[in-house]
Every structure is written in C-alpha cells, then in structure tokens.
Amino acid sequence: MKLLLVSFSIGCLGALLSLVVSDRYRITVASLSIIAESILSAFASLNVIVDEKRYSFTATQVLPLFGIKLTFNSVNALFIFITSFLAVAIGIYQMGYGKHAVRAKISVFTFPIFITSMLLIPLAASVVTFMAAWELMAITSIILVLTDHKVNNKVGKATQWYSSMTHLGAALIFLGLVILVTATGHQQFSLIFANIGRVGTPEKCIAFFLIFLGFGSKAGIVPLHIWLPYAHPQAPSPMSAMMSGAMVNLGIYGIIRFDMMLLGRGANWWWIIVVAVGSITAIYGSLQCVLNSDLKQLLAYSTVDNVGLMVIGVGVSGLLISAGELKFASLVMMGVFFQLLAHSIFKGMLFLTAGAIQYNRNTLSIDMLGGLLKTLPTISICMLIGVGSISAIPPFSGFSSEFVLFEGLFQAVVHLSGINAVAILMGVTGFALAGGLTATAFIKTAGIALLGISRSPKNPPKTKIPFTMIAGTLMLAISCVFMGMFPNLILDILEKSTRTVFAKNLLNISGSFGSISITGMTSDIQVLILFCSSIIFILGIYGISKLFSLRKLRIVDSWGCGSNYSSLRTQYTATSFAGPLQKIFEDIVKPAHDIKSSHAEESKFYIKSVKYTYNFQDRIEMVIYDPIKRLILIWGKVTSNIQNGSVHRYIAFGFIGLLAVMVFLT
Amino acid sequence: MSLFGSVTSLLQILFVLLMAPLLNGIMLKVKSRAERRVGPPILQTFYDLRKLFKKETLRSNNSTFIFTLAPLILISSTVVVIVVSPIITTGELFNGSGDLFAIVFILLIGSMSIALLGLDAATAFGGMGSSRAATITSLSEPALLVSVIALSVQAKSTNLSVIVLGNVHHVSWLLSPSHILAISALLIVIFAEAGRLPVDNPATHLELTMIYEAMILESSGENLALVKLSEFMRFTFLLCIASNLFFPFGIDSTKSWIFIGISCILLAIKLIFIVGLIALFETTQAKLRLFRVPELLAGAFVLAILATISGIVV
Amino acid sequence: MKILDSFLSLFKAPLSKGISRPSNGYHFSTINKSLTLRHVDVGSCNGCEIEIASAFNPIYDAGRFGVALTASPRHADGLLVTGVVTQNMVDPLIKTFDATPNPKIVIACGDCAISGNLFKNGYGVKGPVSEVLNVDVSIMGCPPHPIDIVDTLRAIADPK
Numbered sequence A: 001m002k003l004l005l006v007s008f009s010i011g012c013l014g015a016l017l018s019l020v021v022s023d024r025y026r027i028t029v030a031s032l033s034i035i036a037e038s039i040l041s042a043f044a045s046l047n048v049i050v051d052e053k054r055y056s057f058t059a060t061q062v063l064p065l066f067g068i069k070l071t072f073n074s075v076n077a078l079f080i081f082i083t084s085f086l087a088v089a090i091g092i093y094q095m096g097y098g099k100h101a102v103r104a105k106i107s108v109f110t111f112p113i114f115i116t117s118m119l120l121i122p123l124a125a126s127v128v129t130f131m132a133a134w135e136l137m138a139i140t141s142i143i144l145v146l147t148d149h150k151v152n153n154k155v156g157k158a159t160q161w162y163s164s165m166t167h168l169g170a171a172l173i174f175l176g177l178v179i180l181v182t183a184t185g186h187q188q189f190s191l192i193f194a195n196i197g198r199v200g201t202p203e204k205c206i207a208f209f210l211i212f213l214g215f216g217s218k219a220g221i222v223p224l225h226i227w228l229p230y231a232h233p234q235a236p237s238p239m240s241a242m243m244s245g246a247m248v249n250l251g252i253y254g255i256i257r258f259d260m261m262l263l264g265r266g267a268n269w270w271w272i273i274v275v276a277v278g279s280i281t282a283i284y285g286s287l288q289c290v291l292n293s294d295l296k297q298l299l300a301y302s303t304v305d306n307v308g309l310m311v312i313g314v315g316v317s318g319l320l321i322s323a324g325e326l327k328f329a330s331l332v333m334m335g336v337f338f339q340l341l342a343h344s345i346f347k348g349m350l351f352l353t354a355g356a357i358q359y360n361r362n363t364l365s366i367d368m369l370g371g372l373l374k375t376l377p378t379i380s381i382c383m384l385i386g387v388g389s390i391s392a393i394p395p396f397s398g399f400s401s402e403f404v405l406f407e408g409l410f411q412a413v414v415h416l417s418g419i420n421a422v423a424i425l426m427g428v429t430g431f432a433l434a435g436g437l438t439a440t441a442f443i444k445t446a447g448i449a450l451l452g453i454s455r456s457p458k459n460p461p462k463t464k465i466p467f468t469m470i471a472g473t474l475m476l477a478i479s480c481v482f483m484g485m486f487p488n489l490i491l492d493i494l495e496k497s498t499r500t501v502f503a504k505n506l507l508n509i510s511g512s513f514g515s516i517s518i519t520g521m522t523s524d525i526q527v528l529i530l531f532c533s534s535i536i537f538i539l540g541i542y543g544i545s546k547l548f549s550l551r552k553l554r555i556v557d558s559w560g561c562g563s564n565y566s567s568l569r570t571q572y573t574a575t576s577f578a579g580p581l582q583k584i585f586e587d588i589v590k591p592a593h594d595i596k597s598s599h600a601e602e603s604k605f606y607i608k609s610v611k612y613t614y615n616f617q618d619r620i621e622m623v624i625y626d627p628i629k630r631l632i633l634i635w636g637k638v639t640s641n642i643q644n645g646s647v648h649r650y651i652a653f654g655f656i657g658l659l660a661v662m663v664f665l666t
Numbered sequence B: 001m002s003l004f005g006s007v008t009s010l011l012q013i014l015f016v017l018l019m020a021p022l023l024n025g026i027m028l029k030v031k032s033r034a035e036r037r038v039g040p041p042i043l044q045t046f047y048d049l050r051k052l053f054k055k056e057t058l059r060s061n062n063s064t065f066i067f068t069l070a071p072l073i074l075i076s077s078t079v080v081v082i083v084v085s086p087i088i089t090t091g092e093l094f095n096g097s098g099d100l101f102a103i104v105f106i107l108l109i110g111s112m113s114i115a116l117l118g119l120d121a122a123t124a125f126g127g128m129g130s131s132r133a134a135t136i137t138s139l140s141e142p143a144l145l146v147s148v149i150a151l152s153v154q155a156k157s158t159n160l161s162v163i164v165l166g167n168v169h170h171v172s173w174l175l176s177p178s179h180i181l182a183i184s185a186l187l188i189v190i191f192a193e194a195g196r197l198p199v200d201n202p203a204t205h206l207e208l209t210m211i212y213e214a215m216i217l218e219s220s221g222e223n224l225a226l227v228k229l230s231e232f233m234r235f236t237f238l239l240c241i242a243s244n245l246f247f248p249f250g251i252d253s254t255k256s257w258i259f260i261g262i263s264c265i266l267l268a269i270k271l272i273f274i275v276g277l278i279a280l281f282e283t284t285q286a287k288l289r290l291f292r293v294p295e296l297l298a299g300a301f302v303l304a305i306l307a308t309i310s311g312i313v314v
Numbered sequence C: 001m002k003i004l005d006s007f008l009s010l011f012k013a014p015l016s017k018g019i020s021r022p023s024n025g026y027h028f029s030t031i032n033k034s035l036t037l038r039h040v041d042v043g044s045c046n047g048c049e050i051e052i053a054s055a056f057n058p059i060y061d062a063g064r065f066g067v068a069l070t071a072s073p074r075h076a077d078g079l080l081v082t083g084v085v086t087q088n089m090v091d092p093l094i095k096t097f098d099a100t101p102n103p104k105i106v107i108a109c110g111d112c113a114i115s116g117n118l119f120k121n122g123y124g125v126k127g128p129v130s131e132v133l134n135v136d137v138s139i140m141g142c143p144p145h146p147i148d149i150v151d152t153l154r155a156i157a158d159p160k
C-alpha cells in the first residue's frame, strides 16, 4: 500500500516537474515518471494479488468533510496491475513518440495525472472518494483528447461528444450511488454492503440500472458507445492506447464492483438485460469495425466489440450467481478477467502500432496504406501479433481468454434451463457473430495495411521510428504471446482475484505448464505443446518440400493478366475489402452513396469525370442522438428568447420571482 | 505421451494425407461420370501435386515472407487439428486438446493466413478473393461456433473425443432433433469453408467468379502444391469429423491395434460414400451468387441455434 | 540427366505429331500425366477457341489424360497460344510466358499461330508465335480438329 502511495506521488511529482523543465526534457521527464510510477504500482498490485493481502487506508484531512478511504485487495489490484503494466509500455513509447507529436505542454502534464487517477479509481472505498477520482479521470482525459485541437478540426466535435457522454455517465453513477447511500445511510462501500438489506427492491433495481448505464457509458455499451469512435482516435496514440486499453476496463470494473459485488445476487432479469445489451454491443461494435477504414476508429469500434464480450460474460456470470451455480459463475468471471487483461494489452499495442504508422506515414486511412511489412517490419510484426490476438487464434492471448470465456458460456448453457438458458444463447450468438466479424475486420486491417504496396500515390518523407516506440510496442507484443503460450501462469493469478469476488475458493487451476485447464472445464488445451508441434510441422514440411522441389525460386512481377499495370490503384482497399459485407448488412448500416458525373460540353454522352462518394455514419448516432441534439437546439432557442441579455427583462424576472415566492409563502 | 497415442496420431496424419487427394480424385471421377465423360484418373490429384512439387516457384517482387509462410502455416494448422481430433481413434495424442472450440480457431488460423496470402502480392484478383473468402468466413464462423455448442450440449463437453464416444454409446443421441439439426448446419458450413458448390465452384476458370482460387492465383510450384494439398486435407478432415459425429460406428474406442485397422478401412469406406454423394449433389447444383451465400449461411446459423435450443429443452 | 531427357524425347518424338524442339526447359519427367495449360489468344478468329472448348467437352474429353486449362499462368505448365500475334499482344504474350514457372512448354494451336496463315503480312500483325517465343509443339489445322488437339495434348501429357 505504501509502495502504491509512493508511486502515486512519483506520478504527480513527475507531472509537476514536467511543467518546470525545458521543452527538450519535458516528455522524457513525464514519461520517466509514468514508467517509475507504473512499475512500482505493478509490483505492489502483483504482490497483493499473489499473497491475497488486503489493505486499507484512510486520510481524513485530504478531502474536506469525508476524507479519502482506500482499500487494496486482489480484485482491484488486478485492475491496477493491468493499467500499470500497460502504462509502463506506453511510458516507454511516449518517450519517442512525444518528442515530435505531442506539443501541448498541458497534455504532457496531464498524462501522468490521468494514469494516477485511473490507478486510484479501483482503490476507492467510499462514494465520495470514488466520485472524486472518477471526476479527476474524466477531466484529465478530456484535456488529453483536446491535445491536438490546433491542428485537427475534428477534435472539437470529439471533445463535445466525449465530455457530454462522460458527464452523463458520471451523473448516472452518482445518482445510483446516492440512492444506495440514502437507503443505507453509509457512504463507505463495506458498510453499504453490510446494510444492503435495507434497500428496497425498486430502489435496488433503479440503482442497478443507473450504475450499469453509467459505467456502461464509460465502457462503451451500445447505444452509449457513441463517444468512443470520436474520442479515442483524436487523442495522441499513447493516450488513446491508455483510454482504449485501460479506461474502458474501469467501466467493466464498476459494473463488477457495484452491480455484482455490492448489490449482491439480484433478480435474473437484470442479468438477462445485461447479456442482451452485451451481445448487441458486441455485434454492433464488430460490424462497425469491419466496415470502418480509419485505423484508429476501427480499433475504437473493436473496443466496443470487446466490451460487449466482457459485458456478456459479466451478465452470464450474474445469471449463474442468481441461479446458485457459483462454480461456473466464477469460471465465467475468470474468463471476463482474462479477456480484460488480454484486451487491454493487445488493444493498447494496436493503438501504439497505429501511432507508429501515423508517425511514419502521416495518415491513418487504411485505404492509403500498404506494404508496411517491408518498410516497418518490427511494428508490422507486432501488429500481426495483435491481429492474431484479437481474432482469438492460438497461440496468442486472445485465444486463451476467449477460450475460458467460451467454456464458461457453454457450461452456463448446459447448467441453466428455461429462460436463463435462452438468454445465454443470446450471449453466445453475440459472441459468435462478433468473433467472425472481428476476424474479418482484422484480416482486412493487416492485409491491406501491411501487405501489398503502398496505396497512396505520393510517398511522404520517411521518418525513422525512434527506438523507444518500437521497444514499448514490442514489450506488449511479447506479453501477448506470453499470455497465449503460458496461460496457466496467468490463470493462477486471475484465480486469486476471482476468489475474492466470490469470497470462496471455487476453481482449481490444474494441468501442466502452458495449458489451459480449470476444474469445471471439459478440455485442457495444451497451447504450448500444440504451438511447439506446429512449429516442428512447419519446419518439417518446409524441409520435405525443399527436398522434393527443384529448389528454384524466381522473382518476377506480380501477375497482372499480361498488362502493364501499376498495381497501386488496382489493389483492393479497405473499403472495397469490406464491400461485400457492407452490401450484406446494408439494411443495418445504411451507407450513403452518391455518384456525380460531369459531362463534356459537346455532348452529354461524353463523360468528363465521375465522382463517387461513399459515406457511412454510425446509424445509432443518426437514429437516437440526432433527434436529441435537435431537441436540445430547439430548447436552446426557446431559452435564448427568455434570456436575451436585456437588464430590464432580468429585473422583471426577479420581480416576478420575488412576487411568486411571497405569494407562495403567505 | 503414450506410444499408442503417438503412433495413432501419425497414422491419422498419414490417413488424411493419403485420403485427401484420393477423395478429390474420386469426386472428379464421379462428377465426370455423371456428366457422361470418362474423366481424369482417380490418382490425377496425386499426379498434379507431384508435378507441382517438381516445378519452379515464382515469387512476386511485391510479396513478403507471408508468401512463403502462409502455405506452411495453413498446412501445419491442418496437421495440428488432425493430431488433436479423433479421426480413426478416440485415444489420440493430446486428447484433452481436441476441443471443438480450439479446433474452430486453429482452422481459422489457416483461413486467415490464406486470406493474407491473397493480399500479399498486390494483385487485384488476390484482394478480391481474400475479401470474398473473409466475408464467407465471417458468416460461417458464427454458425460453426453455435453448432459446436449444439453438438456439445448432449455430451455436456466440448471435447470432441468425449462427444464422439458419447455418440457411440448413446445411439439415441444420434437421432435426436438437436443432433440432426446441428449436423445439417455443420454440413452447410463445411461446404462453405471448403469452397464447394453451391458456394464456390472449384472448377471455375473465370477469375471474376472465383473465391478461393483467386487467392492463390499468384502462388506456384511448391507453394501452390502445399496450399492445394492442405485445402484437400482440410476438406477431408472436416468430412471425417462430420462422419464421426453423425455415424461414429467403427471408430476405435478400445485402443487396440486391430480395431485401428478396421476403423481405418471403415472410415475410408464412409468417406468415399459421402464424397460420392457430394459429387452427385454438386452436379445438380449451380453456384450461388455471392450475395445469396449469406442467406445460406444464415440458414445454417438458425439451424444451429434451433439445435441448441432443442438440445437444452429436450 | 539432360542427355537422357533429350534422348528420350528423340525416342518419343514420332509418337507425338508436332513436337518440334524441346527448347523451353520442357522435361517429360516433370510433366507426367498432368498438364495444365494457360490459353492465350493473341489474335485469333475464335475458330480455334471453339475447337479447344470442344476438345474439353464430354465427347472428346481431353481431361481424361490429365490435361486441364487454368486461369493463372502461375499454375500452368505451358501456354496454348492461338491466332496470329498482333502488335498489341506481343508484350502480354511475353509477360505471360515469363509468369509461367519452368519447365514450360509453348504450344502453337492452329495455322495462324504456326505460320500466320492468311493474316501473315496484315496490318498490325507481328507474325506467327515463333517470332516471339520458341514454339515447342504445333497443332496444325484451320481450325485444328478437336481430335488433333486431344491427340497432341495427350502425347505431351502422357508420352508413354
């Protein structure tokens, strides 16, 4: 615990120091403080998880009236560990990236504080502490999104979306918690939990859904996901990696911590709704992800998709709890934790690679990329690893995590009956559809961006990628492979956190080194052995085929059907790659096509130029948010008539108000 | 790691390796016969592969290491799933790893690597093939995953060996509506994944109508041979799994050597029978338009969901 | 090996009608019972194409000797060239030839491809195929009869 507090103070100190030092060292100072802070807190949290320790800390003087209350146990230690592990890599990455790309002084200063606030949130043990940390995170992250506002005009819109959604979420969470506080009369979580019996059922339901929606908006459940694809891409890459990799986790943390652990086992329809929302989120997110062709926006949508999977898992776990199947509930929960961990790391890494690509190529549109495997080999291989992870193929981390989650869902299908089983089937449907679409989306990303040749006609000046950027990305890539190949080590750690959630020892990690095997699961996958044997197969088959073949290799031009074409524009692009899917799901996404052709003056039969525009917007934004925006505008117009700045009118208002009060009082 | 397990795993690989080209030859022969032609000899696929291994390999100057690696990954992922699944015996090596979910995702490695291969050489047709194949994969994958659940519900296990053994011991499972629905979903998915009619025409020569062929237009020599061989092997593997799930009798569950021999022969007969039926079916089919394929796969998806529901309810 | 091959080819030449010279690295040992061809139309009147199509139909069925047509020269063992080479097709023909992995064979199918036929000195005509590539095998006729085509292809694919 002390270690953790020391690490926080290092973070804040580093932030302050970065304001003082000269421009040249600013980024380095900030990044070093991030690295130091996160290494310390990673160690502290790992220590807590492994030893299953429990600490609490109270500082009454810090916040007026209520003071700060923190607890540190192996559940929140897991979240702290994820955040800080990611932050180490991002700190390293930022040292290289920030030198040129992050110019705003304030962002450099804010970033360590943002990370500190994210480390603080899971620790909070009372409502006030929690809300304070939450607001700190909200404000710092808004500043980070605003970083590039001078060069990029999309930032304004993104920040508007982000700040309104995040405050809406905070308000919902606050309301939900306030209901609990007023019903129980305590604001410390442990006391709320002890007195949860005093909360009536309707209040419980309202609190549950308020908290779910509030945290859901941070996590990005549909239809509250709308800010993700705006805000995540606009922040500089280290920051968006942090937001997509770690901040989103806190939404899930909130759902687990408050809805599941605090409110206890609720009615099963709560969780059925959660599963339904989760599966809609997963499907919608992956669909948008497939169709998108902006690298960072695509990644943001894939975050929505992954959040959907986790929400499905949380919902199924809750269903199993309310049905009394605690063993399988904890299996599913373990899957959720694994998915959280895996997702943070591979998504963080993919954002870092996106940043590196932007750094080198100056564009994020996949339609303009290509051939990066030849120009940026290390970054590209990292990206391939990330793609493998996210598509859940062995031996990468995504496979292990989704495997545990899937086994949990399967056990839930087998062990529940009636409406609950059908609800879980809904979750399975979401899981399955999202899985297929995600794989396609990332075949597209990797295939178009890394392979082939560059699709942009003019090559921007090649900037060399600094070593630290590669190192940060590589660190995450290696841990993706590590988590995939030695899942038993990770499961050992996760099991401890799961045990704390359920306050019971329900699962047993058996099985040999490098395998996934948990009691309650029906198979044990020996990922490591399978991987090694497939390497042997690859080498063996390569050797045999070399033995048989004439050992001749000739380098030729690509086959262009005999014509002299330059394959620059004849290659498939990301948009055309997703063309069939876009046509298949046309009813859902409703893209806007427009073909404009101009004719030659002599005759309209001669076409001078044809311009095809294609544009697709988030459908949910159009259907749900646009009317709301319009309503708000109308409301604004109405009120501006009332408040037109004329002093006379205000005096009149004051007079009427006073009169009304007096009449009312008498 | 028992001796039995290792030897039978090798046997399984050999079995699929030899059966795959043979089955393709048989299919071609049956199809030709149905069209009233003599058709190529049954061993034609072997001849083709032998020739391709002897030929020179061309590599595009735009390509990367993916170009060489992808076929190897494809074939070795196929070999790995063959090792872990019960094909001629339920006592194979790495018994516990023969999980249906894992198999689905190991097969996905192959699909992904071949889709990347299509994009590697910067040609238009390669990208077109990859795009179409990825589209089909993205729709068949969900159907496959849900039918995995449907197939596993009765045995309460996703381990393929356990399911197959359960099917051997409980004949009533085989005729339950859940099982039949799940198998039909699985068959549709197999047709889509293996690029057979009505999803894709393996005999087409027109680039614009190709799906799977288009991705490998750029490969030649041994690369091509590896890709073709592993595609035949994947198809054979999927058929083996389908036949073991649908009609498992004859598969060795006693771990005795004699039974292994019998099971090899029986499985070969079963496969030849299935393949003959498929060939006859294909002669009556025309290729579906690409945008009709999702309807077919959505059908498979719905079948799989129905199968799961009936598995839970019954 | 090479001597043996050429010796064998001498020995087998009479069996297959039109084999002129095995010059493009064409080995009997490689193309054995399996011959995949890429058809290139360099300026044909489509008479030859109709006959080639007939050669692969159920009646003549060239497929039974392991002969097949393919869409990509990368998969092919040779080119089946029809028609007189027009100026515009010189480059594509050479490109297709380059795109075919060794060992490969060039078959000139039809009189146009062999000699230029009546288009020989026509406008925009480069000449017969032999002006651009080394032709290994010729199939005579205007258009050649499917039986001739099948016969030649068979002789190449299955020289025994």
Ligand code: SF4
Binding pocket: C043, C044, C045, C046, C047, C048, C082, C083, C084, C109, C110, C111, C112, C113, C117, C141, C142, C143, C144
């Ligand atoms: S040889 Fe005769 S049939 Fe063939 S292309 Fe020439 S003119 Fe036409």
